[in-house]
Amino acid sequence: MDIKDMLNLVKSGEMEIQEAEQLLKDLPYEDLGYAKLDHHRALRSGFGETVFCQGKPDPYLVEIYRKFYERDGEVLGTRASEEQFELVKSVVPEVQYDSISRILKVEQPEKERKGCVAVCTGGTADIPVAEEAAQTAEYFGCHVDRIYDVGVAGIHRLLSQRDRIRNANCIIAVAGMEGALGTVIAGLADCPVIAVPTSVGYGASFHGLSALLTMLNSCANGISVVNIDNGYGAGYLATQINRLAVK
Amino acid sequence: MDIKDMLNLVKSGEMEIQEAEQLLKDLPYEDLGYAKLDHHRALRSGFGETVFCQGKPDPYLVEIYRKFYERDGEVLGTRASEEQFELVKSVVPEVQYDSISRILKVEQPEKERKGCVAVCTGGTADIPVAEEAAQTAEYFGCHVDRIYDVGVAGIHRLLSQRDRIRNANCIIAVAGMEGALGTVIAGLADCPVIAVPTSVGYGASFHGLSALLTMLNSCANGISVVNIDNGYGAGYLATQINRLAVK
Amino acid sequence: MDIKDMLNLVKSGEMEIQEAEQLLKDLPYEDLGYAKLDHHRALRSGFGETVFCQGKPDPYLVEIYRKFYERDGEVLGTRASEEQFELVKSVVPEVQYDSISRILKVEQPEKERKGCVAVCTGGTADIPVAEEAAQTAEYFGCHVDRIYDVGVAGIHRLLSQRDRIRNANCIIAVAGMEGALGTVIAGLADCPVIAVPTSVGYGASFHGLSALLTMLNSCANGISVVNIDNGYGAGYLATQINRLAVK
Amino acid sequence: MDIKDMLNLVKSGEMEIQEAEQLLKDLPYEDLGYAKLDHHRALRSGFGETVFCQGKPDPYLVEIYRKFYERDGEVLGTRASEEQFELVKSVVPEVQYDSISRILKVEQPEKERKGCVAVCTGGTADIPVAEEAAQTAEYFGCHVDRIYDVGVAGIHRLLSQRDRIRNANCIIAVAGMEGALGTVIAGLADCPVIAVPTSVGYGASFHGLSALLTMLNSCANGISVVNIDNGYGAGYLATQINRLAVK
């Protein structure tokens, strides 16, 4: 933190007190009234701010994409709809949309990628959440190994992928219904496992509650959990862990 | 059903109408006022009635054990405490108590056992429930193969027992916390799997709710669920299935 | 298990080590990337793999039906929509759809059926789930006896069907709202009862939770429970039990 | 209501305004500070106020019993402990305690009883709640017919009691675990059924929640529900209904 620098400037008279006061207040974000954009995030954490598109009123969304794109040349958004894609494209023509993951982004070409994050799913229906995680990790600079449809009801499918699983710095286990995938993986691997419950299922899955509880009660070591369907959160956290490993 | 026989007797005058009426009412049980003992159960289903000891007032409990013992020469009770054992023993000295399974019984010697039921647990703490299941199945005439502490967080422990698992006519999978054991077993075996969630765990296990939901949402085929900690119910049902197989 | 055979081949030099390694990995399934088809299931368990249609993206669904149909000549799918039927039919013209059970299948003609499974419902609204169960059991080779609208609020309707109930090797009890049907049936019969809670109801039925809890807490012996609305799971399990009985 | 009378007295000058004001405020109860005793209840509703003993601090409890006893010559309390019995007895020696129902009361001898309320239980463990209901109804002047241990898992026990069930003006159905008793009874009888869920059970009974939901979702007509273990409430309501019938 450079409060010390600023205080030195104040002491030496190079900076006015009013100016210092102002700086302390306004430095961290750009205020649009309805939103406060955190352009300093990238400096502070090495990650730019991400846009959660779902439910954002149209004019706000477009403005936010434009602002980020103008300043950073790239922008990542999640949970976007087809309609939001069309809307943003009219202002930021470079924007790209993936209808499986629902990611809406502009990404700078030829980013360097380092280290490896594995993304596994229990079934085919968990792929949208897995792709949100995988594409987030790729956007922030990870290699991603996708290992899909390896649920524990047919354990041989998972066991045959052991080598790929053990090759990663961090594993994301995406599963709905019973959600036991993360535990078995954590028992096979020795790196951190991030479990993502999905709302896939019916009846007593209670929209993901079942998978969530399973994962929280995992008997395995080295596993933690994010919110139901929160592929983005898992991809972000996996990137942080992967960066520590490749640093 | 022998209603027809009885009607024939009525028609032929061999049985009085009042007597027939009485029979239809009184046949099925012995009425102690506070309890109605179903001595015909054994005829009807091939299983004697079982005593759920927990919460039974002392005089009732003792009387019920005495009645069953006198008529059948054997009696099975579950969820008994050490104190209840002492109490019943003073009236039925042959009664035996197992402090792990909490089963309190008199069992006729040298029963024949047929077919095989496997009883598996995820961990050591699930053993009391597993023993309630195993001893129930043995009491009703099954061979039982105990396969304990094979939870899915260390999948190799379970995989090395595949042959024993595949050898059974029915498998009981007992597990708390995340409760994923049943699914993996059902994926390995081709006989019915009865999943028993246990209240083992803490925090978000919510006294067995987590394991219960996991089991209900199992992605595997051929699996069904009984109440939390209901080892007796699983042992009874496994016996029914085993009898069908060895019949 | 034929690992021993394979090891013998390796020892005798008839099989290369690399080949053995490959076999151990690739044997169990065909990998489509987004899905791993388990063609060996039928060998292992006597049941082909079933397709859970709901939520499957269109191109995946069509491809999966085509693959299974080509290899096995028949395929069973559940929870299909009218639209999915039209879609699959364009590629597999032999496919048939039942709008009550939502089953989408190709079935080989003149299958032999053995043994009997009874399927009961509490009310008329439970019939779709019951039909999913009944048609699954029929597909896998059982005779099915349908006993519908015999809920316990008018107990005489159920009692008059006692003979049919006692004639089955396994009974499926399908009920929503209060869900007490399974208990009364299990008290009348001496074979296993599979209880299926349905989401039929309103208010405090909480989408099937009420019926689910009722069934889990059944005072009867010989009863187990599957997920809310899980007719398929009940039909599958009933078939396993029926096969043990007629074997 | 006699506000009109009072207003007449005010108009005629027979009552002072201040006095009228006071009356309107103080008429309905005796204020002990920590409690407001409603001595007018008996006039208004035909029932004296009942004491819920559980959790009442000792000095309050004793004082309340003394006050009621002095004024009315009798008093009914529920959920009393053995200790509270001893305590109250030291001040009101006539008080009587029943350790099953936990009712602590002084009752005037040779009360007249009219009409009939039937009290049924699913099992033996439900008897304490049933007795709270039965003794409450008796205290307030009903005949009570006790029909215990007639749970639906052995439906013949209940069916053989049909005549007694149909003889009542109101039926109280007390059951824990799955709680289906009320529905079957309501299907057999044509008078109001009050269902009382009990906390008897374990695991997924969730301390009575399962039985409560079952009862609320009953498919039968003519059934309503009170709180878990609320035998008193059921006994009171049954008395109201019985009084309407015998009036």
Next chain:
Amino acid sequence: MDIKDMLNLVKSGEMEIQEAEQLLKDLPYEDLGYAKLDHHRALRSGFGETVFCQGKPDPYLVEIYRKFYERDGEVLGTRASEEQFELVKSVVPEVQYDSISRILKVEQPEKERKGCVAVCTGGTADIPVAEEAAQTAEYFGCHVDRIYDVGVAGIHRLLSQRDRIRNANCIIAVAGMEGALGTVIAGLADCPVIAVPTSVGYGASFHGLSALLTMLNSCANGISVVNIDNGYGAGYLATQINRLAVK
């Protein structure tokens, strides 16, 4: 019960055994396969069977209305949609529909009504459920007094209706959100109060759960509860109570 009569006929040879057997089975209902119509209900309980329209497949619904109408000349159905009204009208032109209560019925003209049931609501939004209750009670022969929008947040509105409330043999209290109406009414009246929670509300009302719990926990005496939005159940039960009072 006339089993005795039948047995006498059997004994005297006036009835064949087979015929008696058949009678015992077929007497109670007409079997349509998908539904079992209980035409004897009216004899047994004094109430004809009611049709729960919601979710009934169209051909079933029409057939059931036709059958009941042909035999009884009247029929009562609940939770019907506008579309179902049009459908049934094409076969039973006399049928009438009320879009507030969603009741679809044919009712015989100039029915006699006896006794009084009061139906109260907390707010205007509770009226549809209240009307289902009120019209059910009227159909079965009660006078109904409607007292709407008297929620406890403005207690003077309720207090000014005290006389009407005290005039009824049974009171139905319909309320959503906090659901306290029933308690206050039960404190003012001395007849049975049936509380109906409604799903009116938002947020932490959890679709009627809040009102349901409030009512179950009522501190008042003489109150019981039916399922959320179950106006029909309340109307039926109120009629039973009212009949006892006017009998």
Next chain:
Amino acid sequence: MDIKDMLNLVKSGEMEIQEAEQLLKDLPYEDLGYAKLDHHRALRSGFGETVFCQGKPDPYLVEIYRKFYERDGEVLGTRASEEQFELVKSVVPEVQYDSISRILKVEQPEKERKGCVAVCTGGTADIPVAEEAAQTAEYFGCHVDRIYDVGVAGIHRLLSQRDRIRNANCIIAVAGMEGALGTVIAGLADCPVIAVPTSVGYGASFHGLSALLTMLNSCANGISVVNIDNGYGAGYLATQINRLAVK
């Protein structure tokens, strides 16, 4: 209270008893049958009655707006839809609609505003609820300071607004998902904080339950909670507090 005055009039004969009785009953509201309008509310509490538009049948809604507008010249409604706006406008052309807050009102011009209420949100998606609160407080005569998108995940945004927060007489903290905003604000300010959980979020937010529980468990002092999404309730209560402060 002026009961005394009225009693004096009765005593002196200036008021007839019947008239007094009538007054006591009819004074408080105007009865439309389906609704009881509380015109005296403004006198009693200083606030006119507000219309909760959601779910009100069209003719009722229009009539209620017309009645209030005619008598008071202004009217406030919440949770109105675009369609309801059009409907009411056809009868009360002065009515105005805000699509963000969904407030539908006629407001008298140039109202005086006193004191200050601060309304804060965690994110942009919480603004609709915040605006319902803010516009309610403004309607009832408060100045409102809007401080939006200051969620605790970027604590510097909130800290930089400390002065504005400390300037208010009451603060409304609106937040979904984790809902921690209120606690941090209450730690910074020394006036009452009203926390409003919103249904913004997904997965384990359970439609606002998560935020609600967070707020109820706040470790801070001086904070209380209203229902999920209840901006109106917060705005009303804040006004009451603000009035006490500026009085």
Next chain:
Amino acid sequence: MDIKDMLNLVKSGEMEIQEAEQLLKDLPYEDLGYAKLDHHRALRSGFGETVFCQGKPDPYLVEIYRKFYERDGEVLGTRASEEQFELVKSVVPEVQYDSISRILKVEQPEKERKGCVAVCTGGTADIPVAEEAAQTAEYFGCHVDRIYDVGVAGIHRLLSQRDRIRNANCIIAVAGMEGALGTVIAGLADCPVIAVPTSVGYGASFHGLSALLTMLNSCANGISVVNIDNGYGAGYLATQINRLAVK
């Protein structure tokens, strides 16, 4: 905030930069390692910090009381046990304990009290929570009017206290079971009502959940809710509101 002052001192050289840095860090609390005591609280908010005794390890508790007492001459603690009282008394002999409210405090004599807070309870069992609220408000300088046992099941008890209720600047409504007290009070008064659900009750009260939901769903205006049994929180908040009123 005096950051400006400090910056002025830094500019003028009267304060060293290091010193300023240190101040910004250490100013707000005294660090005991296991606890950080906020002595500045009183300055900032006008309230000293309160000790939540429950669960505090003995040596920590004693030390914390000693520290606060030494610096401030008074200290307020809640949820203390008899044992903790004895323990603290051995070090701070002036400490006083009230076994009903479980408050453990040293209070300076002859504090001035201003304004009035009313504390109401539904029943006698709610008094401990009410006393925690009342004594907290008194400690912080309010007059408190206690109005106990005025639950809505006997509405006349509450109505007769209308004048006392309307005399307060803020009302605390404490109730368990159904929890409707707050709504009725808020309808009678025009000042803020703080509703405190209590865990008093049984069965479906779910340890206070029922009362909590009732209060959150209140139809009345001007009401907010604190955590179950949180008398302290209500007392604190009421004091803040009362201070605004008497300021």
Next chain:
Amino acid sequence: MDIKDMLNLVKSGEMEIQEAEQLLKDLPYEDLGYAKLDHHRALRSGFGETVFCQGKPDPYLVEIYRKFYERDGEVLGTRASEEQFELVKSVVPEVQYDSISRILKVEQPEKERKGCVAVCTGGTADIPVAEEAAQTAEYFGCHVDRIYDVGVAGIHRLLSQRDRIRNANCIIAVAGMEGALGTVIAGLADCPVIAVPTSVGYGASFHGLSALLTMLNSCANGISVVNIDNGYGAGYLATQINRLAVK
């Protein structure tokens, strides 16, 4: 994986087929019947197996400690009671017990520690869980920085520790009640944050559910959650992450 090596030995005849089969089965653990000890864990993952003491029967517990101690010279156990400590000490005299964290261990002296994990708590009552986490991380070779009692209700306490927070490779945030600590920390730091909800609290904290939901719904990036009170799991996972960082 060394299956290849083993297959080579089989091919060359150096290993018998039976021996290979045996190896594949028995390699991974030592079977005590009631437990399967995973001595290979340390090789596989770099962590020895840990003993969850709570609920382990005495003879099992002692035996397990002895086995591990004999083979590895050290052993870590969690959730041990004072009694279990005495018991194990009688067999393994070197064992040490910490009554705050409830950790029971033998640890080899002078272990090297690398990298830094920060452990923060919201309050003093969260320290036992925090210590379980901290001592686990230390046992597995991390430096730990303890930052206790920095809950968000007094945000300045946390902000003043910013430098220590930013110095860690991984942060564990332990908090009960509202549980917002993790979010604020994740907003300040740029390394992974593991949130541990604790069961500290009362009322609507529902034994940690409130804090759990808060953490799962965190608006911050880079945060994941473990089970309620699962300090061990957090300490283990933090160690994995820290090892990746210092590797």
